[in-house]
Amino acid sequence: xxxxxxxxxxxxxxxxxxxxxxxxxxxxxxxxxxxxxxxxxxxxxxxxxxxxxxxxxxxxxxxxxxxxxxxxxxxxxxxxxxxxxxxxxxxxxxxxxxxxxxxxxxxxxxxxxxxxxxxxxxxxxxxxxxxxxxxxxxxxxxxxxxxxxxxxxxxxxxxxxxxxxxxxxxxxxxxxxxxxxxxxxxxxxxxxxxxxxxxxxxxxxxxxxxxxxxxxxxxxxxxxxxxxxxxxxxxxxxxxxxxxxxxxxxxxxxxxxxxxxxxxxxxxxxxxxxxxxxxxxxxxxxxxxxxxxxxxxxxxxxxxxxxxxxxxxxxxxxxxxxxxxxxxxxxxxxxxxxxxxxxxxxxxxxxxxxxxxxxxxxxxxxxxxxxxxxxxxxxxxxxx
Amino acid sequence: xxxxxxxxxxxxxxxxxxxxxxxxxxxxxxxxxxxxxxxxxxxxxxxxxxxxxxxxxxxxxxxxxxxxxxxxxxxxxxxxxxxxxxxxxxxxxxxxxxxxxxxxxxxxxxxxxxxxxxxxxxxxxxxxxxxxxxxxxxxxxxxxxxxxxxxxxxxxxxxxxxxxxxxxxxxxxxxxxxxxxxxxxxxxxxxxxxxxxxxxxxxxxxxxxxxxxxxxxxxxxxxxxxxxxxxxxxxxxxxxxxxxxxxxxxxxxxxxxxxxxxxxxxxxxxxxxxxxxxxxxxxxxxxxxxxxxxxxxxxxxxxxxxxxxxxxxxxxxxxxxxxx
Numbered sequence: 001x002x003x004x005x006x007x008x009x010x011x012x013x014x015x016x017x018x019x020x021x022x023x024x025x026x027x028x029x030x031x032x033x034x035x036x037x038x039x040x041x042x043x044x045x046x047x048x049x050x051x052x053x054x055x056x057x058x059x060x061x062x063x064x065x066x067x068x069x070x071x072x073x074x075x076x077x078x079x080x081x082x083x084x085x086x087x088x089x090x091x092x093x094x095x096x097x098x099x100x101x102x103x104x105x106x107x108x109x110x111x112x113x114x115x116x117x118x119x120x121x122x123x124x125x126x127x128x129x130x131x132x133x134x135x136x137x138x139x140x141x142x143x144x145x146x147x148x149x150x151x152x153x154x155x156x157x158x159x160x161x162x163x164x165x166x167x168x169x170x171x172x173x174x175x176x177x178x179x180x181x182x183x184x185x186x187x188x189x190x191x192x193x194x195x196x197x198x199x200x201x202x203x204x205x206x207x208x209x210x211x212x213x214x215x216x217x218x219x220x221x222x223x224x225x226x227x228x229x230x231x232x233x234x235x236x237x238x239x240x241x242x243x244x245x246x247x248x249x250x251x252x253x254x255x256x257x258x259x260x261x262x263x264x265x266x267x268x269x270x271x272x273x274x275x276x277x278x279x280x281x282x283x284x285x286x287x288x289x290x291x292x293x294x295x296x297x298x299x300x301x302x303x304x305x306x307x308x309x310x311x312x313x314x315x316x317x318x319x320x321x322x323x324x325x326x327x328x329x330x331x332x333x334x335x336x337x338x339x340x341x342x343x344x345x346x347x348x349x350x351x352x353x354x355x356x357x358x359x360x361x362x363x364x365x366x367x368x369x370x371x372x373x374x375x376x377x378x379x380x381x382x383x384x
Numbered sequence: 385x386x387x388x389x390x391x392x393x394x395x396x397x398x399x400x401x402x403x404x405x406x407x408x409x410x411x412x413x414x415x416x417x418x419x420x421x422x423x424x425x426x427x428x429x430x431x432x433x434x435x436x437x438x439x440x441x442x443x444x445x446x447x448x449x450x451x452x453x454x455x456x457x458x459x460x461x462x463x464x465x466x467x468x469x470x471x472x473x474x475x476x477x478x479x480x481x482x483x484x485x486x487x488x489x490x491x492x493x494x495x496x497x498x499x500x501x502x503x504x505x506x507x508x509x510x511x512x513x514x515x516x517x518x519x520x521x522x523x524x525x526x527x528x529x530x531x532x533x534x535x536x537x538x539x540x541x542x543x544x545x546x547x548x549x550x551x552x553x554x555x556x557x558x559x560x561x562x563x564x565x566x567x568x569x570x571x572x573x574x575x576x577x578x579x580x581x582x583x584x585x586x587x588x589x590x591x592x593x594x595x596x597x598x599x600x601x602x603x604x605x606x607x608x609x610x611x612x613x614x615x616x617x618x619x620x621x622x623x624x625x626x627x628x629x630x631x632x633x634x635x636x637x638x639x640x641x642x643x644x645x646x647x648x649x650x651x652x653x654x655x656x657x658x659x660x661x662x663x664x665x666x667x668x669x670x671x672x673x674x675x676x677x678x679x680x681x682x683x684x685x686x687x688x689x690x691x692x693x694x695x696x697x698x699x700x701x702x703x704x705x706x707x708x
Contacts, residue, residue, distance in 0.1 A: 079630075079632065080535070080536050234630075239677060242678055245431070245678070246424065267627075352538050
């Protein structure tokens with residue numbers, strides 16, 4: 001029998017070669033996908049209208065000689081993050097001799113009250129106004145009023161549906177969610193079942209974080225259930241207790257939007273006598289304490305952090321503008337990333353759970369504010 | 385269809401028997417358990433049911449006080465903020481250790497007692513409507529919690545209190561034991577004591593009760609004091625569960641406690657109600673919340689279903705009261 005390359009054999013070789021090529025291509029694609037999902041290179045969603053536009057405050061005619069009166073319209077003091085955000089601002093303003101007075105209003109979570117708060121601040125003739133909008137649509141006319149009254153108008157913490165202000169500072173909430181989602185995806189090797197603990201349904205921050213997380217989690221992750229728990233420890237723990245019972249042995253990971261919920265989720269696993277599954281967190285000290293103390297036991301997490309010092313960043317822009325400088329109109333604040341490697345730099349074992357560890361306040365100021373037991377020095381402490 | 389007709393004939397039978405309103409809610413609890421069982425067998429895991437009972441216990445304790453107040457024809461919206469204030473005060477004073485436990489408990493119960501006393505006196509002496517007084521008190525206590533903490537709660541809860549909030553005695557959660565004991569005491573006080581009968585008399589017809597020599601003002605004040613004390617105890621138990629101080633611990637619990645009492649057969653217009661019914665109401669609500677989460681309904685639908693079921697439950701009570 002002569003050895004003749006039959007058509008079959010040719011076909012087989014061709015098939016083999018193409019399979020090889022395909023697998024190499026697939027490997028490349030897989031690598032690309034991993035790249036795309038890396039939480040260190042998060043996908044964001046900076047709004048389309050954001051540009052490199054600058055505001056020339058001198059030309060806008062809003063620059064003034066100091067000392068200044070600065071008004072702040074804060075939407076809510078409903079949790080310790082917001083309280084610390086305002087405390088950071090007060091600490092920064094107290095150290096500035098050019099600031100004569102800092103008038104802070106608190107709308108108590110009520111958009112109507114925030115509108116009248118801003119009216120009041122305009123009427124009191126403040127030189128600059130810092131606004132954390134409670135609703136992008138509802139607060140827009142008030143932001144425009146302040147802007148048109150010739151007051152330096154700085155928006156931070158959330159969006160507003162207008163471009164009539166001098167500067168806006170915002171940390172991308174979609175990116176916040178994406179970082180945690182992509183990290184969880186890596187932990188689970190791209191597949192598994194998870195549950196999601198969200199903030200407050202219908203609130204911009206909460207919705208964007210969930211959207212980002214789902215994008216970061218990708219296709220292979222199955223979402224068993226999602227539940228808003230208000231970033232609250234007790235609500236997060238109660239929801240997690242139900243999920244553990246509803247999906248026994250099925251939950252491979254938890255995506256939590258952070259706050260105290262991540263700690264609540266972990267405690268629910270511990271209370272049920274289970275090892276906690278991977279769950280991302282945030283710079284909330286209660287969570288960081290558990291994380292740092294259990295690193296050696298193999299616990300790992302990630303904490304994209306919403307900076308409490310963004311109020312100080314907004315104040316600095318306001319001061320630059322009052323001094324007649326040119327400022328960036330649109331500024332995206334980066335989320336500092338807390339990781340297994342640097343969690344010890346953030347945690348304060350000597351402080352209560354409610355501390356937000358990513359702060360510009362001095363360790364002494366934090367100690368005083370939260371009545372910590374230590375001074376903030378040498379906070380590493382073995383804890384079981 | 386058959387389940388529905390069984391239910392409706394059961395309901396008719398109930399009405400003909402004119403069962404006490406409290407019985408209806410316990411039957412509803414049973415039906416909800418059966419429904420949950422048919423949807424998911426793991427709902428009936430003992431550990432889960434005990435968890436739900438523990439989730440219900442703080443609400444149940446709040447509902448005891450709310451029931452006393454509702455029977456007098458009043459309402460207590462301030463109890464939620466007693467929970468929050470007690471929580472931040474306890475965390476601050478305890479600082480994670482049992483050393484100051486005794487004093488802390490006294491102070492926390494004192495907060496509840498004084499709040500109830502102030503509510504009761506304002507309502508009876510100044511004749512301000514209970515809704516306004518207790519709403520105002522809610523606001524005052526919230527302000528107090530913010531002033532006390534500067535907005536940043538300090539400290540941690542102590543091990544003993546954490547045992548009350550999260551621990552077990554045998555298989556039974558500690559919090560559930562507190563709830564059952566307090567419910568039993570409150571039920572006996574309501575049914576078997578002069579004070580209990582006076583509560584119903586004042587709520588049924590305040591003028592008539594005064595004419596027949598009931599010290600109506602004292603009875604009303606006492607009802608608010610009981611509500612304040614129950615709120616303080618619930619606050620301590622919830623503090624043990626949360627483990628730390630937070631300014632949101634009481635959020636929404638005033639309306640939940642009213643809902644628990646009302647689905648448990650207590651009338652919003654005073655004169656009728658029972659602590660046993662309210663206990664069933666609290667358990668029913670906790671089971672319902674848990675069940676809706678359990679089956680993974682989207683949150684928006686959960687809210688609608690919750691509202692709908694509460695409306696139906698109250699409607700059934702109104703009908704049964706009309707029938708009897």
